[in-house]
Amino acid sequence: MAITLYGDLNSRAHRVAWMLKELQLPFKHVPTGFQDGSTHQPEFLQINPNARVPALIDGDLVLFESLAINLYLARCYGGGTLGPDGxxxxxxxxxxxxxxxxxxxxxxxxxxxxxxxxxxxxxxxxxxxxxxxxxxxxxxxxxxxxxxxxxxxxxxxxxxxxxxxxxxxxxxxxxxxxxxxxxxxxxxxxxxxxxxxxxxxxxxxxxxxxxxxxxxxxxxx
Ligand SMILES: N[C@@H](CCC(=O)N[C@@H](CS)C(=O)NCC(=O)O)C(=O)O
Structure with a gap:
């Protein structure tokens, strides 16, 4: 599966989960916690050095910032419907x-x-x-x-x-x-x-x- 979303859905990761569901994109969900120190683990810091969720991997692209991730997903997969048209x-x-x-x-x-x-x-x-x-x-x-x-x-x-x-x-x-x-x-x-x-x-x-x-x-x- 090409897309992975990191973040417990009680965090801002819910914003990205909503977008992925709108776009009906299959994705792997890794529910990294934000209150239990998981975001500060070395493996996660390689994905988001800010030690925060959400983060998203799509192929070779690694992104953080929930709203920026959604703008990317909409632009890339949303066509002229969810994504901006022009x-x-x-x-x-x-x-x-x-x-x-x-x-x-x-x-x-x-x-x-x-x-x-x-x-x-x-x-x-x-x-x-x-x-x-x-x-x-x-x-x-x-x-x-x-x-x-x-x-x-x-x-x-x-x-x-x-x-x-x-x-x-x-x-x-x-x-x-x-x-x-x-x-x-x-x-x-x-x-x-x-x-x-x-x-x-x-x-x-x-x-x-x-x-x-x-x-x-x-x-x-
Ligand atoms: N501006 C960032 C904020 C991300 C953020 O603050 N995430 C919180 C959870 S909602 C977090 O991971 N906190 C963990 C920490 O600060 O240690 C975004 O929208 O993605």
Missing amino acids: MVEEAQATQWSLWVANEVEKTLLFAAANCFLFAPDQRNPDEAQMALRKLERPFAVLESRLRGQRWLLGSRFTVADLNVCAVMTLLPLAGIDVSNWPAMQDWLHHCLERPAAADWKPIRFTIPRPATQLGLLQMFV
Whole structure:
């Protein structure tokens, strides 16, 4: 089998698993853990020297960074459906992937940590509130983009939707009520009802236990 995905599906590897399933690509899954030191083992460091999952091997190509892996898979195997169709769409898919990583991901994770991921006595509601307020600006941007068009690039689901939605799966953990952003709420629903998303969603939505140490956050960011 040519493609191997490394990473426990409770990690960001779920993003890549979703993409591989959308593309119906056969792949070998190695569920490398990220909380048990496995990413720091010499064999894994040869694959990703950052000691993080996911990582993907496709033939001779070794890649890290979940959203970049998905952009590659979509471009290589997604044709003009999941993949960008032409330079303009390529630029837009890159834009939305970088946008969600830079404008949303860390803040959302911080909110989720202070709402759920940290052990109860380590949660700080003020920090969670501050993070939620910070998210209002990017959420308004997404809401405005999705008002009047079903998907981020227009009329079809693409890697841009998948990458942005996959990061947004942290929303329930941050206790965010998305009904304030109705277009975003509809869009999330449409993304997550896709059969390929359903495969991993239950795993992602059942985080095993609250973290007991603040340091654990570093493993997610
Ligand atoms: N920006 C990277 C982040 C990867 C990342 O932080 N992965 C976490 C799991 S979700 C990890 O492997 N942590 C292990 C560690 O930091 O030791 C991506 O999107 O792939």
